[in-house]
Structure formats: structure tokens, C-alpha cells
Amino acid sequence: MTAGRFTLSPATSAVLADLGVSTGAVLRAAGLPEDLFLNRQVALTPDQFYRCWAALEEISGDPALGATLAQRVRAETFQPAIFAALCSADLRHAAERLAAHKRLLGPLGLAVHADGGRLSVTIQWPADPLPPPSFVAYELVSWVALARLGTRRPVRPERIAMPNPPGGAAGQAYEDYLGVPVGLAAAPVVTFTALDGRRPFLTANAEMWRVFEPELRRRLADLDRVESTADRVRAALLELLPAGQCSASAVAQRLALSRRTLQRRLAEEQTSFQAVLARTRHALARHYLERPEITITEIALLLGYDEPSSFYRAFHQWSGTTPHQARATAT
Template sequence: MVDTRIASTYVQLLFEYLQGQGLDPVQLLGPAPGADEHFVSLPTWQRMLRRVDALEQRPALGLRIAEGVAARHFGVVGYAALACSTLAEALLRLERHHVAVYDVNPATIHEQAGCLVIEWGVERGRPGALVDETAIASLVQLARDMTGRCLPVQAVDFVNPAPADVRPYRDFFGGEVRFDRPTTRVVIAPTYLALPLRKSDPALLALLDQQAEALLARVAALPAAVDHWRRALVPLIREGRMSLAALADSQHMSARSLQRRLAEQGMSFQQLLDRTRQHLAEGHLREPSLDLAEIALLLGYSEQSAFTRAFKAWTGESPAQWRKLRQSEASS
């Protein structure tokens, strides 16, 4: 396969599974990835899964691992998904940012016969049953965790050959499970797409907002009204609702009134948004534990490339260049 990788939080999930089985994951697999290691290579992940599978010699390892999944195992992407109002919105957000978690084969979402279909091809190779089953089962389990409902899927397709016993798969997914298919797919019935999320980690979402507000507190002071609006933008940016109307609604005023009040302070909404994003970006870039893709997501960008273009327009440097220069300055 070409150079592919998965988020190191998947390794954390595997370590937690082993600990739950009374096993020492470090002794079995070696040290966990460091705090600054955002990804592990696909071959590394494959070796880990094969080692555990050979030890346990039980079917459906990926399904058992996935049972412990939560938003934190999807990193910032998982937390951002919790900010969505419905399961459909959360799944769309996960699809847009899947490379920050599972950079193997590209994912697409489309509608078919009224159902939502999430599909992975084999353009970049076939990672194998253990990898595929862990990833798909984790996604389904995350949807259940976010909604608080043990929702069955309409159907699941895998590109890999059928295992000797398919019953554990039917029991886990609750719908039709097929193997030896041309693509890997998860089909979700429309009944479940409008389910509200139970926001199972509100403390984590609040923490993200508090961290963002702390970053803003370090930059130049602004008039009280403008600073208030800037802080109100923080959750809207994270949720991807960056419009004058959304900010005005959060302040219980009309868009026209907010626009007029911003003008009185010598500022447009776009200037406020750009400056807020820039200040947040610079603060996040000083935090080595955040990957550029995660920072782009926290700033409401659907793609890292869009964040890079915007940051270069603000500062004249790419985010990677800006980070490297500041790190050099800090160490000198």
C-alpha cells in the first residue's frame, strides 16, 4: 500500500482493550505512541492487530475493540462531531475530516434509496480484515455512543472474504452483513439520521472553548463589545457556523443591528472573524500536541488546504513555516 496511517488514538483504544482483558499492552506491543505522535503507520497498526489476534485466537477482534470506543478516540474530530445537532450532521463532519483519524482509503457519503451510505473504495490498497473491521465497527459504535441509542445499521459490506462465523458481525451491526464486495460500505436508514446527539462529553466541548478563550485573552485588548463578540464566535467557529446571522442570533439581535454596531467600532464581521481565527490559529500552532489537520478543524475549515491558504494570507507564511520558526525562536 502507499504511505497510509491512522490516528494514534486508535492505538490508545487497543491498549485500553488489552488492559480490560487483564493484559499488559506495553509488554505485548511495546510503548504507546508519545504525546507528540499524532499518527502511526498502517503497517505498525496491522502488526499490532495481528499480534493480539494471534494471542486471543477468537473471531471478530475488531468488533470487541470497537465496543470501548468514545469521541476521544477520534481526537478533535470526535469532539467536533459532538457539537453537531443530529447524527447526520455528525457523520458528514466525520467524513469531511476522516483523514485526521483514518488516512487509508478516502471516504464518500451519498444517498441511496433514502438511506445514507458511507463508502470506502480500494484505491490505496486493501488494509485487511482486522483493520477494516475495527474501523467500521468503531464508526458505528461512535454513532451509538453519540446518540445514546444502540441503533442497527441497514447493511454493512466488506471487501474481505467472509470469516468462518458471520454471526458475531450480524449481532454487532444488527443488519445485513456481506463480504467479498467491491467496496466497504455502511448503510444507515433515514429513521436514525435525525436523531439528536446526547452530547456525551459536554465537559470536553467546554474545555475546547475555554482553551480558545484563553488564547484570545493573550492578544491585544479590544473594546469590551468587540471582545464579547469575539468570544461568542469561539463555539460558532468550532461548530462551523461562521456567519453574521449566526453570531447575531447568538447575541439575540438582528444581523443588521450587529453589522451596524460592528461598523461603529470600525470593524466588519469578516474582519472580526479573520482576526479571531488568526489569533486562535497562532495559539494552537504553539501547542505541539495539535496536528495541522486538527487545528484546521478547530478553526472551522473543511480542509487543511483552505486553512493553509487563509493563514498565509494573514501572515505571509504557511502554518508549518510559522510553527517551525516560533519553535526555533523558543529554543534559541
Template sequence: MATEVACRILGVDPQVMLETAGLGELTPGRSEARVTAQQYFDCWNTMEVLSPRPDYVPYLGVAISRGPVIPVFFTLSCAPDMETGLRRLAQFKSLLGPTVMRVFRDGDLLRLEYESVDARVPMPPSLGALQLVVAVENIRGATAHLVCPVAAGFDGSDEERHMIAGHLGIMPERSQAAYVAFAPEDAKRRFISENATLWADVEADLKLQLAAQNDRLPIADRVRGALVDLMPAGRTGAEDVGLALGISRSTLQRRLREEGTSYQEVLDAMRRDLAIRYLTKTSLRADEIANALAYRDANSFSRSFRKWTGLSPLAFRQADNESSVSGESG
């Protein structure tokens, strides 16, 4: 959950947040750069203080789940059932911040636990609460069912626990671990959003994103991995990618030239491939796709898509649907 996206949802100025958190040397454009777990949690605590909303945790959790397209969440929604999706999500949870997600059986119950990646730096209680809200909200969206956990807890005050109790459908207990547990019948509940073909593509992208910091990979692959993370936050500039990879813009462009390509070519190819994926394998609207690909608006996205394919996004989707129906009839 990128800090800049969270700031926008909460109505907090990202630069003010960074300065208040003692990270004024970073610009909002560097919010994807590597920081320590403590610095990340300092940002979260600062957003909490600056947020004008008293219900910031459930509000942010619902907005993240229903709002911007975040590729990591496809790990859950594309799965055939809750348990499979949660176990997939746990593999890539580190892409959302310095937290670890564990999924395991606790007797008959399916239990999720969240903690800091650094045992010396505890996760803020309210961030633990956010994890619970996001998990429950995503599960409800994927099942089209008002799934309620049978148990939950985090190390929060009475006020913080009451803040999310109404959303969870259960009063979380005061516990050192941030956790949520589901009944066995819910753990195997089928997802209406299951999408095996989309998952195959998304899994490859997320693995590439995890490997984006590996200096031994071709720079074009590292750029694509970084863009998977940056685009939902509205960042597609060469400077943004260079900062995320820890190299200068000029070095990035030089290394891409050495591989026979350019930054714009990599960005266009990435956007084209993702656009076609979303149009043919999801029901996302054109404006939602435009936002996911960091376009200014749907018209800008449509112009680019026509240049790539000769068709508008809607016409391309209709043609694909007709082709699928024709193939099934044959």
C-alpha cells in the same frame, strides 16, 4: 484508534505486539510515530492474533466508543444530526489511522465506506468490521436510540461477519468495500448530544492536530496539536511529543525557549483549557476528565485544577452552572 489504547483494552502487551509485528525497534512510547499503512495494519493483525478474546472486534468497538475520551469522536457527538456528524468525522478520520472514510448518498440511503489510504495495501477485513461497529455504537450513543443499519458489508469470512451481526442488528454481506448504510429517517435523526459551543473548540484543536507535522508552524502550536493525539493514550512527556514530531527532546525544549515558553507551560495551559472546556461544556465526570488529560488519578487532576483556578473541579462546574442560570434569569 491508537494501537496502544487498543492493546490495553484487549489485554495485549504493547511491546510484545510491536516485536511480534516486526517493529521491535519501536517502543510503546513511539506508537504515535509515523509508520506506513502496511506497518499499521501489521500491528492490527498482530493484536488480533494475540487477543485472548474471540469477540475482539465488537468488544473493542464498544470499549472504544464508551471508554476513553477520544477528541476526534466529538466531531460526531457534537453535531445536530447523524449525517452532519458523519461528514464532519470524515474530514478528520485520518487522525485515527491510515484509513479513509467516505460519506455519501446512495439513493435515499446514507452510506459510509472505509478503505486504506494506500490503494496498494488493503485494509484487514477485521479492521473494516471494527469501523462498522464503532460507527454504529457512536451513533446509538449520540441519538439514545437503537439505530440499526439497513445494509452493511466487508470482506470477511462467515465467522467474522457473524461476529458483528448481533451488534449491528443485521447480517453484513461479503463485499470488497467495508460499508454501512442507514435509512433516510435515521440520517436526519437528531443527536441528543448536540453541542455547538464545544464543537467550535474541538474543530480548532483537530485542525491544529492535522497541521502538527507542518514544520512552518510555531513549535508551541505543533506541541498542542500533538498533545491532542497523545493525551488520550496517556502520553504527556516531552520525549513522547518530540518523537511524535520527529525531533529530539532537547531540540523541542530549545525551540520552545526561543518562543519564550517551556514544555511544562504549554502542557499546563493545554490541560487547563481542556479541563475548563470539559467542565463547562460536557457532563464528563472529574475522573473521566482526569483520564482524558492523562493524569494518574482524579486527585492529581483536582490538585492541578485548584492551583490554576482556586476551585475544585466540582465547585468550578457548580459556579459555572449557577452563573449560566443567573444569566438566563436576567
């Protein structure tokens, strides 16, 4: 995971399921790999993330997607940073915590102001690429959803505004949810009354915050880690091999990469597609050989070989012995 990216958790799939939208359809439309959510956490560049959002908006056919998502907010579908915010004493403290951990949310900044007792949160975006207006609307509306979830009260913002606010039916849908229209402003901002900013969170839990805080620190440290291409190739092969697909082209397509890019990234990790393929097949072969109910011929097919003789030659090259000898030793 690297800085400058939006991070998504596997719970994103649950959110899409609630919308009745196929995760695979969204990822394909966005040109992203279908194995994306097999990872524990996902990091997308702004361009990738915005393509994913645009694909979700198109497939759902919902012009007020942000409002719809806000109405489906549940604590268990939050990322840890936002779940930890629910442990705060009130909305003001939750905003301060989220601002401190804003890098976990993506390449955006949060400016929190308590002006005259009112609580205002302004969202600052990178200049390029600009986010879709509907996503900006969602980010603003999510603060209202957080306040309502924490207080269990129908909190209504004093003001909510953004560049290019939604109009027409979408604008009305947002107003129906928020209780106020989305106005025009140079920067996205949502403002709450002093009372709502200080209203106690029924979800406040200091002990749970002490549990989450080390995890948040760890995730901040993880931002500089990069996902191994070799690991992604291996995960793809685990699914493709039983179907007889073991080519670099098939794996590259699964990972939404060109074959040349796949080979280049593996070379940068001091390995190659053939080396990863061989290691994956060898590990799987050892696993299958420990299961006597699977014949040698079946193992060859599960590993993507057309003929058992090809598997015999490869296994001997890997281990210096035959599959039958290895099975006898294992049992």
C-alpha cells in the same frame, strides 16, 4: 507526524487494557518500539499499523476483534476528531465532519452519500498495502458504535458489507452485535435509514465543537511534522541509563531500529548518538547534583558509568569544573 500515516492517541493503551492485553506485548510482536506511547501522538505507516493490528488480533485470540472493540467504545477513548463528531447534531453531520477531517484518521477516504434520505458511508483504502479484513470490519462497525453512543439508542444499520466479510463464529459475533449480517460488496460500506441518519445526538454540543475545531485544524497542520530521532533517543536513555545500559545497540533495540539506521537518522539531524548521550547525561547530572541526598558515586551509577572516575572526567569535559564544585555552586 506525516501524511499517509495512521495516528493513534495515548488512549490506545486504555483500549488495550480494557481487552486485558499488554501494550508492550503487542508492540513487541509487531516489531514496534516499546516507547511508542510515550509520545503525545503516534503516527504509523500503513504497514506498521497493520502489523500492530495483526499482533493484537493474535494475542487477544479474538476472531471478532472489531465487534469486541465496538462494544467497549467509550467517549473518553476516542481520538479528538471522533469525539468532536459526537458534538454534532446527528449522524449525518457527524459523518460530514469526519469526512472533512479524514486525514486525521489515517490514509483512507470517506465518501458520504444521502441517497433517497438514507445515509451511506463508503471507506476508500490505498491499494497497497491492503488492510486486514478484520480491521475493515472494525472500521465499519465503529460507525454503528458512534451512532449508538450519540443517540443512546440500539441503532441497527440497514446494510453493512465489505470484501471478504467474516464468516463462521466471527461472522455470527458481528451479526449478534449489529443486528444484521455483514454482506459482500466491492467496497466497504455501511448504510443507515433516513430516520437514524437524522436521529438527534444526545451528545450534541455546539459550544464544545467550537472548542475542538481549532485543535482539529492544528492536528491537520501537524501532519507534516516529523518526530525527532534525537528526542526519542533521549527518552530511551532516561529509562536505560539507571540500569547501566547506555550503548547505541541497547537504544536501537528499544526503538526497534538497527544500529546503522539509528546512526544514519541521527546524522540526518546533524547529531550523533554520542552527542545525544553526552547531552542527556550532562542534563541529568545537573539535575541530580541539585539533590544533596544523592551521592556523587550514586549519580555516576545512575548515569550508567561503571566508575565514579569516569563520571568526573566526563563532567569536567562538559563543564570545565568538577561535580563537587558544581554541587557547591548549585546549593
